Amino acid sequence: MKINAYLMFDGQCEEAFNFYAQCLGGKLELMRFAEAPDNVCGEFPAEYQQRIMHACLTLGDQLLMASDSAPPHVYEGIKGCSIALNVDSVAEGERLFAALAEQGQVQMPMQATFWAAGFGMLVDRFGVSWMVNCEKNE
Structure with a gap:
């Protein structure tokens, strides 16, 4: 079994997923309602x-999926969850963090922690x- 995140947007899905593909890499597939x-x-x-x-953004055997299917009158944003990225090196973590944070809001700067x-x-x-x-190498 695999668990995949599925995000709902209100008209920004294409822009967001082009941005995520640029930051994260992977293969991006988009299907419009017209199709x-x-x-x-x-x-x-x-x-x-x-x-x-x-x-659908495919990254190895992982998927990040989304849609613009939320009707505008009921869309309340994406709340109560986070997409967690686990990377192999601090340098890669810092690169991804900086890219994703561009024009966003940093809640906790990238730093070493006890875990x-x-x-x-x-x-x-x-x-x-x-x-x-980026987990510590024991």
Whole structure:
């Protein structure tokens, strides 16, 4: 079994996932509402046709997925969770942290802790919370 995060955006999914692909690497696949069969997209307003119905960023055997499917009148942002990145080196952790923090808000700067050689927390420009962790080498 694998557990994958699935984020919901309100019209920013494509921009966010292009940014994540630039920062993290991987293979990005995007499907718009306009690409779905009529019996699926008939439910959505015309202005949704170019929004992202499903995004998938594949990083090795891991997936980060998302959609713009949250209706604007009920969308409240992404709350109560973080995407955790575990990296092999402090240098890679610092690189990812700096990239994701660009135009975002740092909650805890990247630093050594009692459990990690490097750890930091931030909310990116799209409202997604991230934790970057580099475990200590014993």
